[in-house]
Amino acid sequence: MILSSTNTLEGKQIKQYYGIVTGEALIGANVYKDLFSGVRDVVGGRTSKYEEEIQKARMIALKSMEDKALDFGANAIIGLKINYANLGGTMGNTILVTAYGTAISYI
């Protein structure tokens, strides 16, 4: 499965467009994680816990999107977009990670 944020795949011929495929994942609010990340920001160092969580959420979103594309019989996703939305406020630091793109098959 080729994932590309470009409009087309250079040197490949698009056989069929299947439509949009999406994947989403939420990183839930966690007081301790937030607190420790905040403290690490103050005393220096990388907020590795958040990095890990965001990376995990991105992988889940991408995997979910890829699975949907495979169900169509697609072998690539083009025009791929990944967004991070901080839901903030009463949701604490809940982050929504979304990935979506156009499922295609190429030859």
Add this chain to the structure above:
Amino acid sequence: MSLIDKLNKNNKDPEEIGKAVLSIVFGTFIGCLTYALSFRFHIDIFGWNLAFVFAPLFAGYAETYLSIKLMDETTGAISAYLLFFVTVIHGFILANPTLGVNGITVGAIIVILQAAFPTLINYFFLVVVIGSVSYLFGFFKQWTDKLYYTIVPIFYKLIGREFVPKRAALTVDNFATNLEETDINDLGVLFMTTTHPWQVNVKEYIGVFEGSVIIPNENRFFEIKTKNEENLLLIRFQEAKDQALKQLAKEIKDHGGNGVLDLEIEYNIVGELIGDSFHIVAKGTGVLLE
């Protein structure tokens, strides 16, 4: 290269070590002098002598200044650590043996320790102490919530009234609905995130369209605390996104189109002051494909 590195080397240079020792002795002397003068002239605030902070500080500064002059490198402000022990032993044991354990003594020791080992003490207070307190309060709240939601409904039942909690937990009943089975790619509109459809001709550009859905959360009705609530919110987002796409597809079909180019989906928060409602928008360029 620090003094420690130098001492670890097999071929020690006696002259360099001599200069380093001289710097440390000089720094220690300046620190002791600062400490003595502060005590002699009572340079203190509310009875707390500033020498506890300034003596180690001046010692380290003097040592570093001299070592850089002599060796063009620092010795690591060892005299500051020596002064830390000197001030604590003299100030708390020799000069004031009847000080005893009270709030001021504990506070003073913390300030001195903070000056000597800032990272360690900051980490202890900001991470260990605050983390432990947060954990205990969280645990306490969990138990009191459990008690409240067990006992109060019984009381309401006994007096014949309906118990309505002020803040409800996110459940399937009060928030998320089941996702419809309709495939969003089966609506007669081809969704494309690309700006140009290769190998497919665009017969006509119809215009920019959008579909949007609001997930209301007025009065901050729910909070996300558990994994289950998190999953329900995610399902709600997926559902809202599908609804927005369906609206978009309907708009384009109504205008004679059968495809969307440059499709974008955005998730925004609106009305934060009264609650976090979510605004999900699907927008793109409607086209008629051959």
